[in-house]
Amino acid sequence: MRDNFSQQTKEIIAKQAGYLCSNPDCRAPTVGAAFGTDGIQIVGVASHIAAASVGGPRYDASMTPTERRHHSNGIWLCQTHSKLVDGDDKTFPVDLLRKWKQDAKEQSFEALLKPNAPRAVRIQGVDAAIEKLVGALGLPAQDDLESVAGQLHASADTDLAAFMRMAGWPQHPIALNLKLIEDGKQRPFQASGLAAAINSFNELAVISPPGTGKTTTLLQVTQAIQSTTDSVAVFVPLGEWSSRSESLLGTIVRRAAFTQVREQHLMLLAYHGRLVLALDGWNELDTTARKRATSEIRQLQREFPQLGIIISTRRRALDIPIGGPIVEIDLLSLDQQIEIARALRGAPGEAMIEEARRIAGVRELIAIPLYLTALLSRAPGGAMPTTKEEVLRLFAIQHEESPEKATTLRESLFDCQRAFLTAIASDATRSANTALTEIRAKSVVKAIEDELSAAGHFTVAPQPTAVLDLLVDHHTLVRSNDVLSFQHQQFQE
Template structure:
């Protein structure tokens, strides 16, 4: 039996992972003893979604609880979804990377979200230089398809990014997370990161260049009187938040770099 647990929701309440499962209507007939028995026999799988959306304290809490569950129930299945952060996902034995959407899947998504109108938007995007590669990225395809009927299709990658950031910022809890990390200037930080990558003639910025870009933006904003240099979060925290909020991708391995969604920008 698999149980899906959105970690962002779980972190906002004091219950344990097993207790949070029992709060759901489908699991009301069960007790913690039932879940423990299933965990003991290897018949329970915890699907934990959004490790990247947890703050430091919530990650420590989740890690401690998972370590206890793994110790007490060695056969318990644990699946964790996340974006690549500076903080690694714990217990990662097998890593599965989600590939970009192929043409058939793009059409299915477009049809599901907007019907025939969605398929028309998809074809227009495919025919537009600078956009056709973006529709293979689910988040950007979603941003294009969620444009209001009658709205003009963005003609540049930057236009899609602006639309995506605008849609993203309308979600209250994510808007708050972005505001706390960027002090309300995520668009300026993202624009400067994109400019730095363009100047380097690359689609991905090395870690030290990305941090330097964020800090340079913060200094410029401080000089303009928009923020206080003393209260600005550390660049790594800003980058991790942009990743957690699906605005950047962090490559793993020896050469760490940052890019806009599968190196499309």
């Protein structure tokens, strides 16, 4: 029995290659206008990397049927190279085809990030199986795809406007810079580029250091998807979702903007690749909530292969349950810093930027939106603090200002976070390092916990790993490859 690709899976494979043959020596286009009609014709082939059945080229007995049918096991080729690849598994082994696929995906993604990038083509036609599933939703005849998409688009616009009216939304939002980092090269782009890419790469991750604006960026990406594509994008704060018992789709239809919407309407769009979930704040989930979110996202991926999912998080977390490209939020340019300063404080704000840039260590920090806003909004009397220590104190306090973070730190660390951070900084400084290994950091935390327990601050101290996770997720500590350091050496000092 062959584990064939569904029509939806073929479309994902084709879009990720940009409808070009994945053979780097070919790259021939495989889609174009159908002669004599208003339609399109597809001349490419979604070939299996590991064979769909026993006896086929590159068959892997260790794979499950689901893995063989998954788009990760497919490569988009022109008809000529599809025949060559399937007829000669010695010349075209699995590793070579996987490299072709990855290179084609990277080139396609990079092309989509360019201004005015063309929209991805949608292959016409739906699997009979999908038609059956859509029929099982039980929607009335008038709730067809386009009418539901129009209704949901309007609801999502209303919902997005509500998020942008909240107190945390920047007083002067600007288009933050994003960057795709691969092979040591940085490719800058903005939210509009990411919106174009989601049609072809239905899974994306947005990574940001503390304070660089991941929520702002994800809202901007959601807005760009709404305004430039025919998909419906819905913003979902994961911290808020985790405090409730509803599913991801269930929590959406409970909102005021979606009172006339049923989960089945969202499912209809998801079946057709017209729904994008923008999930914000993976780093805000505890271990239990992450397991729950992972389980639900994997179920959605299985049932709706073309569902778009974007996840933002503070750190590179191996437990993010999606593949696809990873983009990072870049620092503010000098022009962007000045624009924000003028908007918030006028000419005095611009003068504060000039003065701050003359202070070693502070110059780098005001390129981070959180700290720049803290300086402009919290400086006493509108005057620049007189010492670097005063500036850094403003910045550090800013991390604990939001009610959500304050509550988490109070409930989990009993407001002892500064004792842990001071101990970690002191230990790193004594060893003349700017970073500590995870093992060393745990021992430092354990020593402080013993002191705090003896002083009556703890009845049952949290596990050192949990303490470090909280400081990474909610404060100035960052983690990379089992090494912990402060976001900037100035905080350590």
